[in-house]
Amino acid sequence: ELKVEQNPLFLSMQEEKNYTIYCDYSTTSDRLYWYRQDPGKSLESLFVLLSNGAVKQEGRLMASLDTKARLSTLHITAAVHDLSATYFCAVTPSGGGADGLTFGKGTHLIIQP
Protein backbone atom coordinates (compact mmCIF):
# COMPACT_ATOMS: atom_id res chain seq x y z
CA GLU A 1 0.00 0.00 0.00
CA LEU A 2 1.32 3.37 -1.03
CA LYS A 3 1.83 5.70 1.92
CA VAL A 4 2.42 9.41 2.04
CA GLU A 5 3.22 10.96 5.40
CA GLN A 6 3.23 14.69 5.91
CA ASN A 7 4.36 16.58 8.94
CA PRO A 8 3.48 18.67 10.65
CA LEU A 9 -0.26 18.40 10.07
CA PHE A 10 -0.89 21.75 11.68
CA LEU A 11 1.42 24.72 11.79
CA SER A 12 0.82 28.13 13.23
CA MET A 13 3.60 30.57 12.61
CA GLN A 14 4.31 34.25 12.63
CA GLU A 15 4.97 36.36 9.61
CA GLU A 16 8.58 36.71 8.52
CA LYS A 17 9.52 33.33 10.01
CA ASN A 18 10.84 30.37 8.06
CA TYR A 19 9.55 26.84 8.24
CA THR A 20 9.63 23.50 6.43
CA ILE A 21 6.95 20.95 5.71
CA TYR A 22 8.12 17.37 5.23
CA CYS A 23 6.68 14.68 2.99
CA ASP A 24 7.79 11.05 3.25
CA TYR A 25 6.46 8.52 0.78
CA SER A 26 6.78 4.81 0.15
CA THR A 27 6.69 4.52 -3.64
CA THR A 28 9.75 4.22 -5.82
CA SER A 29 8.35 6.96 -8.01
CA ASP A 30 10.73 9.77 -8.96
CA ARG A 31 7.96 12.31 -9.29
CA LEU A 32 6.25 14.26 -6.54
CA TYR A 33 3.61 16.98 -6.51
CA TRP A 34 2.82 19.82 -4.16
CA TYR A 35 -0.57 21.52 -4.03
CA ARG A 36 -2.22 24.33 -2.16
CA GLN A 37 -5.85 24.33 -1.12
CA ASP A 38 -7.74 27.32 0.22
CA PRO A 39 -10.90 26.73 2.29
CA GLY A 40 -13.82 25.62 0.15
CA LYS A 41 -11.68 25.55 -2.98
CA SER A 42 -10.10 22.96 -5.20
CA LEU A 43 -6.38 22.35 -5.56
CA GLU A 44 -3.83 24.73 -6.99
CA SER A 45 -0.68 23.18 -8.39
CA LEU A 46 2.49 24.54 -6.79
CA PHE A 47 5.33 22.30 -7.91
CA VAL A 48 5.98 19.19 -9.92
CA LEU A 49 9.30 17.63 -8.94
CA LEU A 50 10.49 15.26 -11.62
CA SER A 51 13.77 13.77 -10.51
CA ASN A 52 16.13 13.17 -7.66
CA GLY A 53 17.68 16.39 -6.45
CA ALA A 54 15.05 18.55 -8.12
CA VAL A 55 14.58 21.93 -6.53
CA LYS A 56 11.96 24.46 -7.55
CA GLN A 57 11.20 27.88 -6.20
CA GLU A 58 8.30 30.21 -6.61
CA GLY A 59 8.24 33.33 -4.51
CA ARG A 60 8.59 32.43 -0.85
CA LEU A 61 8.10 28.71 -1.47
CA MET A 62 10.80 26.25 -2.38
CA ALA A 63 10.34 22.52 -2.87
CA SER A 64 12.96 19.81 -3.13
CA LEU A 65 12.99 16.08 -3.77
CA ASP A 66 15.31 13.34 -2.56
CA THR A 67 14.16 10.13 -4.20
CA LYS A 68 16.76 8.02 -2.43
CA ALA A 69 15.44 9.08 0.96
CA ARG A 70 11.87 9.23 -0.44
CA LEU A 71 11.53 12.64 1.07
CA SER A 72 10.34 15.98 -0.22
CA THR A 73 10.35 19.28 1.58
CA LEU A 74 8.39 22.48 1.11
CA HIS A 75 10.26 25.40 2.60
CA ILE A 76 8.57 28.67 3.41
CA THR A 77 10.77 31.73 3.64
CA ALA A 78 9.71 34.88 5.46
CA ALA A 79 6.10 33.79 5.62
CA VAL A 80 3.29 36.21 4.87
CA HIS A 81 -0.37 35.94 5.76
CA ASP A 82 -1.37 35.18 2.16
CA LEU A 83 0.38 31.84 2.41
CA SER A 84 -2.14 30.60 4.96
CA ALA A 85 -3.70 27.50 3.39
CA THR A 86 -3.56 23.72 3.47
CA TYR A 87 -0.63 22.19 1.60
CA PHE A 88 -0.65 18.68 0.21
CA CYS A 89 2.07 16.54 -1.25
CA ALA A 90 1.12 13.66 -3.53
CA VAL A 91 2.67 10.83 -5.49
CA THR A 92 1.56 8.09 -7.87
CA PRO A 93 2.60 4.43 -7.76
CA SER A 94 4.54 4.65 -10.97
CA GLY A 95 5.25 8.34 -11.31
CA GLY A 96 3.41 8.64 -14.57
CA GLY A 97 0.12 10.33 -15.40
CA ALA A 98 -1.82 7.12 -15.92
CA ASP A 99 -2.38 6.70 -12.21
CA GLY A 100 -4.32 8.77 -9.76
CA LEU A 101 -2.58 10.55 -6.93
CA THR A 102 -2.15 9.43 -3.37
CA PHE A 103 -2.13 12.46 -1.11
CA GLY A 104 -0.63 13.15 2.25
CA LYS A 105 -3.00 14.23 4.99
CA GLY A 106 -2.15 17.85 4.38
CA THR A 107 -0.51 20.55 6.44
CA HIS A 108 -2.86 23.24 7.67
CA LEU A 109 -0.76 26.37 7.79
CA ILE A 110 -1.85 29.50 9.62
CA ILE A 111 0.36 32.55 9.41
CA GLN A 112 -0.36 35.19 11.95
CA PRO A 113 0.59 38.84 11.66
Next chain:
Amino acid sequence: GAVVSQHPSRVICKSGTSVKIECRSLDFQATTMFWYRQFPKKSLMLMATSNEGSKATYEQGVEKDKFLINHASLTLSTLTVTSAHPEDSSFYICSASLDSSYPNYGYTFGSGTRLTVV
Protein backbone atom coordinates in the same frame (compact mmCIF):
# COMPACT_ATOMS: atom_id res chain seq x y z
CA GLY B 1 -4.52 26.25 -20.92
CA ALA B 2 -5.62 22.75 -19.88
CA VAL B 3 -8.69 23.74 -17.90
CA VAL B 4 -11.14 21.26 -16.42
CA SER B 5 -14.60 22.69 -15.88
CA GLN B 6 -16.66 20.99 -13.18
CA HIS B 7 -20.38 21.47 -12.57
CA PRO B 8 -22.29 21.99 -10.45
CA SER B 9 -20.15 23.68 -7.86
CA ARG B 10 -22.68 23.06 -5.16
CA VAL B 11 -25.71 20.79 -4.92
CA ILE B 12 -28.16 19.89 -2.21
CA CYS B 13 -30.30 16.83 -2.73
CA LYS B 14 -32.73 14.73 -0.80
CA SER B 15 -31.74 11.36 0.55
CA GLY B 16 -32.50 8.61 -1.95
CA THR B 17 -32.15 10.75 -5.06
CA SER B 18 -29.32 10.72 -7.60
CA VAL B 19 -26.94 13.51 -8.49
CA LYS B 20 -24.79 13.86 -11.58
CA ILE B 21 -21.51 15.77 -11.58
CA GLU B 22 -19.88 16.73 -14.86
CA CYS B 23 -16.27 17.40 -15.70
CA ARG B 24 -15.28 18.79 -19.06
CA SER B 25 -11.82 19.35 -20.42
CA LEU B 26 -12.17 22.68 -22.20
CA ASP B 27 -9.07 22.95 -24.34
CA PHE B 28 -7.54 19.52 -24.39
CA GLN B 29 -8.54 15.91 -24.71
CA ALA B 30 -8.57 13.92 -21.51
CA THR B 31 -8.17 10.23 -22.18
CA THR B 32 -8.05 9.58 -18.47
CA MET B 33 -9.78 11.42 -15.69
CA PHE B 34 -9.70 10.82 -11.97
CA TRP B 35 -12.38 11.31 -9.36
CA TYR B 36 -11.56 12.19 -5.78
CA ARG B 37 -13.60 12.66 -2.64
CA GLN B 38 -12.67 14.92 0.24
CA PHE B 39 -14.44 14.95 3.59
CA PRO B 40 -14.22 18.09 5.75
CA LYS B 41 -10.75 18.76 7.07
CA LYS B 42 -9.48 15.56 5.47
CA SER B 43 -7.27 14.76 2.53
CA LEU B 44 -8.34 13.80 -0.97
CA MET B 45 -9.02 10.14 -1.61
CA LEU B 46 -8.95 8.67 -5.09
CA MET B 47 -12.28 7.05 -5.87
CA ALA B 48 -11.88 5.89 -9.43
CA THR B 49 -10.02 6.27 -12.69
CA SER B 50 -12.14 7.00 -15.71
CA ASN B 51 -10.93 6.00 -19.16
CA GLU B 52 -12.60 7.21 -22.34
CA GLY B 53 -14.59 4.46 -23.97
CA SER B 54 -14.06 1.85 -21.30
CA LYS B 55 -15.20 0.95 -17.83
CA ALA B 56 -13.90 2.92 -14.90
CA THR B 57 -11.50 1.40 -12.43
CA TYR B 58 -12.60 1.82 -8.84
CA GLU B 59 -10.42 1.95 -5.75
CA GLN B 60 -10.89 -0.60 -3.05
CA GLY B 61 -13.89 0.15 -0.89
CA VAL B 62 -15.65 2.38 -3.44
CA GLU B 63 -19.01 1.00 -4.53
CA LYS B 64 -19.14 1.03 -8.31
CA ASP B 65 -22.91 0.62 -8.36
CA LYS B 66 -23.32 3.66 -6.18
CA PHE B 67 -20.82 5.91 -7.90
CA LEU B 68 -21.46 5.53 -11.61
CA ILE B 69 -18.78 6.92 -13.86
CA ASN B 70 -19.19 7.53 -17.55
CA HIS B 71 -16.44 8.77 -19.85
CA ALA B 72 -18.13 8.68 -23.21
CA SER B 73 -15.97 11.28 -24.93
CA LEU B 74 -12.48 12.70 -24.71
CA THR B 75 -13.81 15.89 -23.16
CA LEU B 76 -16.48 14.73 -20.74
CA SER B 77 -16.54 12.49 -17.69
CA THR B 78 -19.49 12.24 -15.33
CA LEU B 79 -19.93 10.93 -11.83
CA THR B 80 -23.42 10.00 -10.72
CA VAL B 81 -24.05 9.43 -7.05
CA THR B 82 -27.03 7.10 -6.97
CA SER B 83 -29.46 6.81 -4.07
CA ALA B 84 -27.51 9.40 -2.17
CA HIS B 85 -27.41 9.30 1.61
CA PRO B 86 -26.16 11.86 4.13
CA GLU B 87 -22.88 9.99 4.48
CA ASP B 88 -22.21 10.70 0.79
CA SER B 89 -22.07 14.40 1.57
CA SER B 90 -18.58 15.46 0.58
CA PHE B 91 -16.46 17.55 -1.77
CA TYR B 92 -15.97 15.75 -5.08
CA ILE B 93 -13.11 16.79 -7.36
CA CYS B 94 -12.21 15.57 -10.81
CA SER B 95 -8.76 15.71 -12.36
CA ALA B 96 -6.94 14.98 -15.58
CA SER B 97 -3.28 14.29 -16.18
CA LEU B 98 -1.24 16.53 -18.45
CA ASP B 99 1.95 15.83 -20.32
CA SER B 100 5.03 18.03 -20.30
CA SER B 101 3.78 20.19 -23.15
CA TYR B 102 1.52 22.00 -20.67
CA PRO B 103 2.71 24.75 -18.29
CA ASN B 104 0.75 23.15 -15.48
CA TYR B 105 2.30 19.77 -16.25
CA GLY B 106 1.18 17.04 -13.93
CA TYR B 107 -2.46 17.07 -13.05
CA THR B 108 -5.14 19.70 -13.47
CA PHE B 109 -8.15 19.78 -11.19
CA GLY B 110 -11.75 20.82 -11.54
CA SER B 111 -13.14 23.39 -9.15
CA GLY B 112 -14.95 20.75 -7.12
CA THR B 113 -18.58 19.97 -6.26
CA ARG B 114 -19.88 20.35 -2.74
CA LEU B 115 -22.59 17.71 -2.30
CA THR B 116 -24.93 17.93 0.65
CA VAL B 117 -27.51 15.17 1.10
CA VAL B 118 -30.38 16.04 3.43
